[in-house]
Amino acid sequence: MTDPTPDRPRVAGAAEAAGVAATARAAVTVVVAGGLAADRELLAELAGREFAALGVAGRLVEPPDAASFATALDAAAEPGHGVVALPGADPEVRALMEPPRPYRERLVWLDLARTGPHPAGGALHLYGRGVNGLTWAVRAAAHRATCRPRRVTYGPHPDQYAELLLPDARPAPVAMLLHGGFYRTRWAADLMDALAADLAARGFAAWNVEYRRPDRHGWDATVSDVAAAYAALRTLGADVDQDRVAVIGHSAGGQLALRLAADLWAAGRGPALAVSLAGLVDLVECDRRDLSGGATALALGGSCTEIPEVYAASSPLARLPLGGPQLVVQGAGDDPDLVDFNRRYVRAATGDPVTYLEAPGDHFSVIDPAAPIWAETAARVEEALRPAG
Known part of the structure; x- marks a missing residue:
């Protein structure tokens, strides 16, 4: 079930x-x-x-x-x-x-x-x-x-690392993966193992990121870790193509991926593509609807009425336009609140180049290498990161 x-x-x-x-x-x-x-x-x-x-x-x-x-x-x-x-x-x-x-x-x-x-x-x-x-x-x-992924640390804390899987052909385009788990520490980067293996088989350098979760370390630590993990791509040298990077996040990781991309695009740099897989794209409504027992307020440090400025900086819907190309993917059989969030997000994203993919599947079909919705998602990512010419 x-x-x-x-x-x-x-x-x-x-x-x-x-x-x-x-x-x-x-x-x-x-x-x-x-x-x-x-x-x-x-x-x-x-x-x-x-x-x-x-x-x-x-x-x-x-x-x-x-x-x-x-x-x-x-x-x-x-x-x-x-x-x-x-x-x-x-x-x-x-x-x-x-x-x-x-x-x-x-x-x-x-x-x-x-x-x-x-x-x-x-x-x-x-x-x-x-x-x-x-x-x-x-x-x-x-x-x-x-x-046999290779672990690369980007900070001193045990949760500040990424696992790298490289394909045979180099330099490879990068798929940076951000796991979900509604910001709770017990869920970790192993949730994205299957996707990392699939992406490496497709010719990507899979960069599966672990980060300090906010339930124990606070929201600022999570946001800074995700940015530091992206910056650490520079340490991989000639193995990766720094100009062809897709940031791909699932569930809570989808919000983190879009937030990271928005911050980078605002600074005049950033990924070639941001991908949200069943992402939490409306944090204000996540809080108002008390999804997952108040997980959003616990993660951000308060409710949307107590710290509206944090929600304004963090919620992808509140940040629109983000400033770059996005692929928003949603399983039609997922939690109806998430379907609602993602449909409204795409309708509101008129100032950004956004592609929306909604297809049969539940919350985990979008990270299942055997699912048709992931096969279509991967094809869209490959197309977006294809080298010029």
């Missing part, structure tokens, strides 16, 4: 969640610490369901102590093998998160509880999604077992 609430991504199948092609040769081991407070049969059921959906070989193991836990992590050293590690509260096991490992890009640490970002030796750290977080962790491990 589809959950249309933007901050609660649904559990989907292989093509929808991680891409069958990207995981066809992968194997995943789930390593569970002995003291973890979770039913083992349920963990095995969730992991097994995802192994089958993704078409990967998988197993769940429970080492008796920290030393054997460390040995189990070494499964990630095998080519095409990813590991999900659930450390629990055991300090000896948690200490294993600190040292970098040569295979860290194929390792996913999962805390079921609401903890916080851990440096994790350069590996991915997911937290705060409860037991169902295992589903997402298995997907992420399967993705990393075959795609």
Whole structure:
């Protein structure tokens, strides 16, 4: 069943969640610490369901102590093998998160509880999604077992990084990805893994950005991180074509993408295209309608009546015209409020070159590489970033 609430991504199948092609040769081991407070049969059921959906070989193991836990992590050293590690509260096991490992890009640490970002030796750290977080962790491990993204930091905080996937042909046009999750910290850049793999296969340099979310760090930190991640594209050198950049955001990330583009275009520079996928393009109405339990006011630091100037600077609808080309994509079966926001946004954007694509699909079809709406979206992005001549 589809959950249309933007901050609660649904559990989907292989093509929808991680891409069958990207995981066809992968194997995943789930390593569970002995003291973890979770039913083992349920963990095995969730992991097994995802192994089958993704078409990967998988197993769940429970080492008796920290030393054997460390040995189990070494499964990630095998080519095409990813590991999900659930450390629990055991300090000896948690200490294993600190040292970098040569295979860290194929390792996913999962805390079921609401903890916080851990440096994790350069590996991915997911937290705060409860037991169902295992589903997402298995997907992420399967993705990393075959795609091998390269992590690039753009600041000192553990959440200030982007993962880069490069195609064979260089310099490549750039697709900068901004994930959603209604600005809540428990949702992270792994939500865009499947899209990153698909875009790299299409010849793009996929720049999948993590950023400090405002529920813990404040709105200014989020806005500045997104701008810093865009500026960090300059550090990638000849691998990327700096003149062909598309900023692509989903849900809350759609708002961030349009806000970033507007700021850059106002400064006389910026991306060749801004793409909003089921974006939160009207933050004032997001707040007035109390979507996702007041998530907008929590993110921005107050309601639209308390801090109208922040909403005026942040809401894409309030910023029109933004000053550059945009592609606005919306699934017709999504939350009706989002359909309403996006239709009204496009009608109001008379001063900008805006293309609107509305097609069958829900909130997550727009980031599903197997969905027709994404195939059409990708074709529009490829056309917009095609080199002159």
